[in-house]
Amino acid sequence: MQLALVHARYQLLEIIRIPVAVFGSAFFPAASMIFFVVPFAGDDPVGATYATASMVTFSVMSANIFQYGVGVAEDRDQPWNPYTRTLPTGPAPRFAGRVLAGLALTYLSLIPVVVIGATLTAAQVTPAAFLLALCTVAVISVPFTLMGLAIGYLLPSKAAIVVAQLIFLPLAFGGGLLSAPGDAPGFIETIAPYLPTRGAAELMWAAVADYDVEPMAMIMLGVWVVLLAALAGWAYRRDEGRRFS
Numbered sequence: 487m488q489l490a491l492v493h494a495r496y497q498l499l500e501i502i503r504i505p506v507a508v509f510g511s512a513f514f515p516a517a518s519m520i521f522f523v524v525p526f527a528g529d530d531p532v533g534a535t536y537a538t539a540s541m542v543t544f545s546v547m548s549a550n551i552f553q554y555g556v557g558v559a560e561d562r563d564q565p566w567n568p569y570t571r572t573l574p575t576g577p578a579p580r581f582a583g584r585v586l587a588g589l590a591l592t593y594l595s596l597i598p599v600v601v602i603g604a605t606l607t608a609a610q611v612t613p614a615a616f617l618l619a620l621c622t623v624a625v626i627s628v629p630f631t632l633m634g635l636a637i638g639y640l641l642p643s644k645a646a647i648v649v650a651q652l653i654f655l656p657l658a659f660g661g662g663l664l665s666a667p668g669d670a671p672g673f674i675e676t677i678a679p680y681l682p683t684r685g686a687a688e689l690m691w692a693a694v695a696d697y698d699v700e701p702m703a704m705i706m707l708g709v710w711v712v713l714l715a716a717l718a719g720w721a722y723r724r725d726e727g728r729r730f731s
Contacts, residue, residue, distance in 0.1 A: 495587075512545065540690070559639075616694075628711055637653075640725075
């Protein structure tokens with residue numbers, strides 16, 4: 487655990503030294519709140535609460551896909567990365583440190599969304615629901631962390647940026663994050679339960695409001711976690727075999 491904390495500190499210092507990296511993960515969800523949620527749902531307590539929860543999910547997805555997808559791919563190009571992979575401690579401390587640093591930055595990227603929701607909309611949430619939502623953020627980060635790791639270990643940095651961008655918006659739109667529960671176009675409501683973004687969003691909606699999650703969305707979220715974990719593990723072993731065998 488001590489080594490994991492050292493790696494997490496290293497990752498955080500490396501990212502914080504480039505403030506635009508932190509700003510980028512927080513900008514798009516905050517901008518979406520200002521331009522779409524505040525003017526269209528800001529006066530409706532229920533609608534604003536659901537919309538803010540959706541933007542929290544949007545921010546979690548953005549932070550993790552880009553942070554891990556692009557960050558891991560860029561790290562693989564640095565001479566420090568192959569060296570750390572030869573150390574006798576194994577990959578666990580580095581993975582744990584990266585996950586801890588990523589989770590810290592994910593929570594940091596949520597601050598603008600939460601502040602905008604609290605000050606510029608009629609969103610309402612109880613203290614207990616707020617704490618539950620904070621815990622839910624860690625849960626819904628899992629599939630997007632694994633997705634980012636798979637992208638980062640499979641692709642070079644220039645390709646990882648493009649793939650992350652191509653995946654991000656379709657997942658957000660297809661999962662129904664840009665509309666209220668049940669108000670998305672028909673074809674979106676049809677495909678949404680099969681995407682990881684919908685299961686994540688429904689967990690957030692259930693945490694902050696009286697929402698009953700759809701069983702299929704939860705089943706598919708679990709399926710996505712298993713598949714992405716297998717893909718990320720295979721990508722890591724493939725990259726290690728190419729570099730060290």
